[in-house]
Amino acid sequence: MNSKITTDETEPDISHLIIEDDTPVDFFSGAQQSLLATCLYSSWLGVDGSRRFLVSANVGIFYDVEQPPLVPDVFLSVGVTVPDDWSKKINRSYFTWRVGKAPDVVVEVVSDEEGNELGSKFEDYAKIGVEYYVVYDPFQILGESVLRVYKLGASGYEQMTETWLEKVGLGVTLWSGKFYGMRGIWLRWCDVEGNVIPTGDERAEQLRQETESI
Numbered sequence: 001m002n003s004k005i006t007t008d009e010t011e012p013d014i015s016h017l018i019i020e021d022d023t024p025v026d027f028f029s030g031a032q033q034s035l036l037a038t039c040l041y042s043s044w045l046g047v048d049g050s051r052r053f054l055v056s057a058n059v060g061i062f063y064d065v066e067q068p069p070l071v072p073d074v075f076l077s078v079g080v081t082v083p084d085d086w087s088k089k090i091n092r093s094y095f096t097w098r099v100g101k102a103p104d105v106v107v108e109v110v111s112d113e114e115g116n117e118l119g120s121k122f123e124d125y126a127k128i129g130v131e132y133y134v135v136y137d138p139f140q141i142l143g144e145s146v147l148r149v150y151k152l153g154a155s156g157y158e159q160m161t162e163t164w165l166e167k168v169g170l171g172v173t174l175w176s177g178k179f180y181g182m183r184g185i186w187l188r189w190c191d192v193e194g195n196v197i198p199t200g201d202e203r204a205e206q207l208r209q210e211t212e213s214i
Contacts, residue, residue, distance in 0.1 A: 011090070011098065028138070029073065029111050031180040032187060033057035035199070036074045036107060039189060042200035047078045047169040054080045054103075060093045061103060063128045069093065070124055075103035078168050102129040104168050107187070110137040118142055126156045132165045133157055134172055136187040147174060147187070164192060 037057045046053045055076045060069030080099055083091045096102055106125050108117045115121070117135050125133050133150040140146060149165075149172065150157035164171040173190040177183070179199075188196040198206065 026111055028182065028184070029109050031182055032109050032136070033073050035179050035186055036189065039197045039199045040076070043198045043203055044170075044189070047167075052081055053078045054082055054094075056094070061096065061128070062093055063096045063102065065097075070121070070128070072103075072106040072121075072125075073109045074107040075130075076105040076107075076168060076170075077101065077103040096128065104130070105132045105134065105165060105170075106130045107134040107136065107172075109187070110135065110139070110141050113141055118148075122150075122157060126152055131167055134187075138185060138187075146185075147172070170197070 034057065037055050040053065040055045044053075045051055053076065055074065057074050058071060059075070060071050061075065062069045075094070077094070077099065080101075085091055090098070094103065108115065108121060110117055117137075122133065129152065131152050133152075135142070135148040135150075137143070137146055137148070147163070149160045149163050151160050152158075162171075163173060169192075171190045171192065171194070173188055173194055173196065175186050175188040175196050177186065179186055190196050
């Protein structure tokens with residue numbers, strides 16, 4: 001499905017909704033969010049090759065005009081394009097009644113015990129219809145599992161034994177390396193063969209090496 005976010009005069013009043021609260025994140029979480037968001041725009045064509053997708057970090061998902069938003073670390077919505085006019089408040093957050101769907105993937109990066117990633121968030125994302133829910137727990141705060149991937153079933157989320165997200169044509173994998181000057185184990189998007197989706201810098205380096213080898 002290809003969705004175009006458009007303006008509708010019958011839309012509800014959102015003037016009371018707070019779309020920015022300036023909540024800070026730690027260095028690692030901020031870098032991890034940026035890695036997941038930027039590499040897709042640098043190197044991914046989308047599930048159907050059309051580049052129709054929206055990936056963003058720390059942006060509110062509004063599903064009910066009377067409820068506060070859900071704010072995942074990263075979300076991906078395929079088949080979606082956004083308007084060019086960012087000056088309008090209605091265009092600066094993800095309003096499900098405008099887009100026509102919930103995001104397809106939500107990623108949460110666990111940094112403390114207060115995030116409730118396996119509690120209320122787990123239930124809320126299922127309730128609004130997010131197909132895949134990924135929980136990355138790099139410091140094993142929630143238990144021994146560093147990476148948990150869930151798929152929405154008839155009665156809620158069911159944990160997957162694989163990390164390939166069939167409906168969006170992407171997988172997730174753990175990668176050891178340096179990003180933003182920080183060395184660590186990072187959550188990355190990957191293709192069906194497990195190859196990470198490169199960042200813009202990685203693509204440039206690959207091209208440089210190929211050029212030098214000629």
